[in-house]
Amino acid sequence: MKLYDLELSGNCYKVRLFAALAGIDLDIIPVDFLAGAHKQSPVIDLNPWGELPTFTDGDLVLxxxxxxxxxxxxxxxxxxWYPDxxxxxxxxxxxxxxxxNEIQHGPCDARLIDKFGYALNKEHSLVVSERILGLLEVHLSSNDWLALGQPTIADCAAMPYIGTAHEGGISLDPYPNILAWIERIKALPGFISMPGL
Amino acid sequence: MKLYDLELSGNCYKVRLFAALAGIDLDIIPVDFLAGAHKQSPVIDLNPWGELPTFTDGDLVLxxxxxxxxxxxxxxxxxxWYPDxxxxxxxxxxxxxxxxNEIQHGPCDARLIDKFGYALNKEHSLVVSERILGLLEVHLSSNDWLALGQPTIADCAAMPYIGTAHEGGISLDPYPNILAWIERIKALPGFISMPGL
Incomplete structure (x- = not known):
């Protein structure tokens, strides 16, 4: 299995994190994003969207x-991790x-603007972030994990752009239950981090 | 099963459409959105996000x-519809x-702005729409359905806000393969429509 990867991408980190926690071996292929390699062969041939992560397992491409x-x-x-x-x-x-939806266009967009200079609306990203962080904080006040009372792929999907929100100028200090949840994820066996987390 | 519903919501229509196509009986409960009933009991007690659709099946709430x-x-x-x-x-x-992500913040946002006066960025919604419609058009030039070569819940999820894009000022005339895909969905046994589609 091949993961076409960018170390600084939270979306790629979602996959690396879950694979590490679940003990799944991936062939990580770094892609030179700044040089636009995600818009060139071989990534663009596999993924016409020209985005990372791109994943293959034999003939399957996601x-x-x-x-x-x-x-x-x-x-x-x-x-x-994903009960049937x-x-x-x-x-x-x-x-x-x-x-x-909300995490991508809240804390993720805020980080893209501040850290990578994306031409997105910072004010809008902060409004979306404040709402979703407030809802998460309430949810995590009575739940240790996002779903099912146990670690699942839901936590792997949601945590990366919450845990790097400070790179978009968003402090998690008002959200002690979110901070505790991130620490619970960090304490899971096999956990790996990403830059900025 | 209860669906707390808004007829004009494409997100609610995704569920009504799939239930109709799959022959699933839902108890549809109209919610007076303009009066803010989605922010009041019973919806807000079931769904702290205060959004529609909200769904219950016995004790399960989604x-x-x-x-x-x-x-x-x-x-x-x-x-x-969702092969295992x-x-x-x-x-x-x-x-x-x-x-x-892209359909919600492209054609859906454009419609929310034009039809319901939401304070979102129209220009941004049009940029997102043009990209996603272009990618969809290419995909549908060699695929009759979004996934697996057959109708699935993917089509039910994606079509509603594409099929009502004109209510956000977006013409589908440049996208003949998207128009043909919408017609294929409309021809499925059990199909039901929504206002504006």
């Missing part, structure tokens, strides 16, 4: 971090959607 | 349209993420 988490968990991991019941899958999917 | 699709498909529908293999689930998940 272009989205959450899709890769779902695939790896169902195919290669202990069932506990409709209710569990639904509960986890809520957080995959939240990661693709 | 707050996200894609999570509801995953749950209904796995629990109540023919396997063809890791590769199929991964391929479909790509489009659930695209729906929560």
């Amino acid at each position: 272009r989205d971090s959450h899709a890769i988490l779902v695939y790896l968990a169902q195919e290669y991991a202990d069932d506990k 019941s409709a209710a569990a899958r639904g509960e986890i999917q809520q957080w995959l959607s939240t990661s693709a | 707050r996200d349209s894609h999570a509801i699709l995953v749950y209904l498909a796995q629990e109540y529908a023919d396997d063809k 293999s890791a590769a199929a689930r991964g391929e479909i998940q790509q489009w659930l993420s695209t729906s929560a």
